Each structure stands twice: as structure tokens, then as C-alpha cells.
Amino acid sequence: MQKITAAISAVGGYVPEYRLTNKELETMVDTNDEWIRSRTGIEERRILKGEGLGSSDMAVPAVLELCKKRGIDPSEIECLICATVTPDMVFPATANIVCDKIGAVNAFGFDIGAACSGFLFALTTGASFIESGRYKKVVVVGVDKMSSIIDYSDRTTCIIFGDGAGAVLLEPNEEGNGVLDSILKSDGSGSKYLHMKAGGSVRPATMESVLAKEHYAYQEGQAVFKFAVKGMADVSYELMERNNLTADDIAWLVPHQANLRIIDATANRMSLPREKVMINIQKYGNTTAGTLPLCLWDWEKQLKKGDNIILAAFGGGFTWGATWLKWAYNS
Numbered sequence: 001m002q003k004i005t006a007a008i009s010a011v012g013g014y015v016p017e018y019r020l021t022n023k024e025l026e027t028m029v030d031t032n033d034e035w036i037r038s039r040t041g042i043e044e045r046r047i048l049k050g051e052g053l054g055s056s057d058m059a060v061p062a063v064l065e066l067c068k069k070r071g072i073d074p075s076e077i078e079c080l081i082c083a084t085v086t087p088d089m090v091f092p093a094t095a096n097i098v099c100d101k102i103g104a105v106n107a108f109g110f111d112i113g114a115a116c117s118g119f120l121f122a123l124t125t126g127a128s129f130i131e132s133g134r135y136k137k138v139v140v141v142g143v144d145k146m147s148s149i150i151d152y153s154d155r156t157t158c159i160i161f162g163d164g165a166g167a168v169l170l171e172p173n174e175e176g177n178g179v180l181d182s183i184l185k186s187d188g189s190g191s192k193y194l195h196m197k198a199g200g201s202v203r204p205a206t207m208e209s210v211l212a213k214e215h216y217a218y219q220e221g222q223a224v225f226k227f228a229v230k231g232m233a234d235v236s237y238e239l240m241e242r243n244n245l246t247a248d249d250i251a252w253l254v255p256h257q258a259n260l261r262i263i264d265a266t267a268n269r270m271s272l273p274r275e276k277v278m279i280n281i282q283k284y285g286n287t288t289a290g291t292l293p294l295c296l297w298d299w300e301k302q303l304k305k306g307d308n309i310i311l312a313a314f315g316g317g318f319t320w321g322a323t324w325l326k327w328a329y330n331s
């Protein structure tokens with residue numbers, strides 16, 4: 001009997017309407033369009049505006065879109081995993097809030113906090129549930145409202161991040177398509193370079209922590225950049241090697257959209273031409289857990305059944321990894 005693999009059977013996405021352009025950022029901090037484009041590749045990013053709106057409000061339309069595309073009712077979802085570092089609240093899990101809002105009354109849900117690698121970690125977790133034979137419909141969401149933890153007076157971080165959500169449905173596949181291999185890694189010693197100082201159990205919110213701006217993302221950009229270039233490229237190359245995949249075998253690289261220079265370094269290491277690399281960083285910036293599913297969302301119509309796809313990510317934790325999957329359907 002053919003082994004059960006977990007295949008993506010539908011994709012949904014959502015980005016807020018508001019476009020924060022490089023030009024507008026020029027009026028907020030000492031930066032310029034040329035610097036941002038040449039150092040990061042970003043032209044604009046989407047921002048979720050509106051009182052009382054959080055990550056779940058972007059995840060909900062993304063999941064509802066995939067249900068509609070697949071022709072299923074949310075009540076058919078058995079498990080929903082939400083990758084995010086900007087949950088609606090510290091608890092309960094945003095996954096639970098999303099399930100409630102969409103009427104996924106038969107699903108259990110939980111969040112995964114692996115920063116920019118969150119979607120990859122959640123995808124592998126969700127795939128394991130399907131491979132076990134125990135579940136048949138698992139939704140994996142990657143969502144972040146990065147604007148909720150960004151200091152818009154800090155030019156080293158505010159130019160990079162944006163808001164957005166992407167989601168995929170995983171179902172059993174007996175044709176050999178779906179998630180085939182993953183290498184996932186984490187190294188907590190890297191946390192000093194990218195973290196949020198307060199708001200956790202070590203340093204709960206106080207007047208002082210707020211005034212010291214410790215509830216914003218803190219990043220030592222250059223250090224993270226060096227680790228990211230090496231980490232994402234090495235793991236992608238390792239995944240190719242151990243599965244005997246050559247550049248010709250690979251239809252698409254889906255890289256985390258943190259910096260165009262990191263994406264190029266990974267593609268070069270894999271000997272892949274730019275045409276095979278999904279790049280939408282120019283319009284969304286870095287949406288953290290949202291980047292990979294938002295690429296799949298943007299490219300879905302171009303993907304063909306049997307395409308070999310490698311997803312790769314690197315982010316806070318440090319966390320990083322790569323996943324090889326075979327696309328399971330033609331749109």
C-alpha cells in the first residue's frame with residue numbers, strides 16, 4: 001500500500017488594504033526609498049489598521065477562502081494550527097479564536113511560535129497528523145500583525161515588517177504528492193539577536209517596560225543577516241543533497257521574505273535561477289509567519305501537479321529549516 005502523504009489541497013491568503021510605502025516611511029524616520037530597496041528589496045508593506053483588529057482578523061478570511069476553493073464547510077476541519085508571534089492575546093491560542101470565528105466547531109487548535117519559521121514548523125506538524133492516518137483535514141495558518149510590535153521610530157526594523165496571513169489545507173494523498181521531507185532546526189543561543197524584551201513571564205509589562213519601548217521587536221540586523229544567509233542556504237542545500245535533487249528537478253523555491261539578498265544567497269547556493277524563485281517581498285515586506293503561505297497564494301495558479309517545491313525559512317529563535325513537497329493539483 002502506498003504510504004499516506006500530506007498534500008496541500010487548497011491555499012488562502014489575506015493582506016490588509018493599507019499600503020505603507022517607502023515614501024511614507026521617509027516622513028516617519030531618517031531613511032530613503034533607495035536605501036530600503038537596495039538593502040532589502042522592499043517597496044511597500046501592508047498594515048492592518050482599525051481598532052480592535054488582530055492576527056485572527058487576517059487569518060479568518062485566509063482560511064475561509066481556502067474552504068471556499070476546496071468546497072468544504074469549516075465544520076469539516078479537524079485541526080487548525082496557527083503559526084504566529086503576534087497572537088491576538090498571550091492566551092488563549094489564536095487558533096482557537098480563529099476556529100470560533102469561522103465556525104470550525106469540530107476542530108482542535110493550537111499555536112506554534114517559531115517566528116519566521118513558524119509556518120514551516122506548523123506545516124511539518126500538520127503533515128505528521130495526516131501521515132499518522134488519524135486526521136484527514138488539517139489547516140495550517142501563518143499570520144502576523146507585525147505592526148503591533150514594531151517601533152515606528154526605529155528605522156532599522158520599521159522598514160522591514162508588514163502584516164498578512166496565508167493558510168493551507170492538508171489532506172491525505174496516495175499519489176506520492178505532498179510533504180516529502182523536512183529539515184527543521186533551532187538554536188536558542190541566537191535569541192539575543194532577535195526578541196521582544198518584555199511582556200513575557202521574565203519581564204511582565206510595567207510602566208517602565210512600556211516607556212523603555214521593550215514591547216517592540218528588537219533585532220541586531222547584521223548578526224541576524226549573517227546567520228540567516230548561512231542557515232537558510234545550508235539547510236536548503238542539505239535537503240536537496242539528501243534527496244538527490246538537482247536544480248533541474250526543482251520547479252520552485254519558496255523562500256522566507258526577509259531580505260532579497262538572503263533570498264538570492266539561498267537560490268545561488270541551490271544553483272537556481274531567479275525565474276524559479278518566488279519573490280513578493282517588494283509588495284508585502286516581511287510578514288514573519290505569513291511569508292511562505294502568501295507566496296503559495298500569489299503563485300498558486302502557476303503551480304502544477306507534481307512540481308517539486310522547496311520552502312525555506314530562517315528567523316527568530318533562532319529557528320530555520322527547509323521542506324520539500326510535491327504539488328498535488330492543477331488550479
Ligand code: UT7
Pocket residue numbers: 030031032035036039040116155156159160220221222223224225228257258259262286288314315316
Ligand atoms: O525575518 C526575521 C529574520 N530577519 C532577517 O533576516 C533580517 C536580517 N537583516 C537584514 O535584513 C539587514 O541587516 C537589515 C535590512 C536589517 C539592515 O541592512 P544592513 O545592510 O545590514 O545595514 P546595517 O545594519 O549594516 O547598516 C548600514 C548603514 C548604517 O549606517 P552607518 O553606520 O554605515 O553610517 C545604518 O545606520 O545603514 C544605516 N541604516 C539605514 N539607513 C537608511 C540602517 N537602517 C537604515 C534605514 N535607512 N532604514
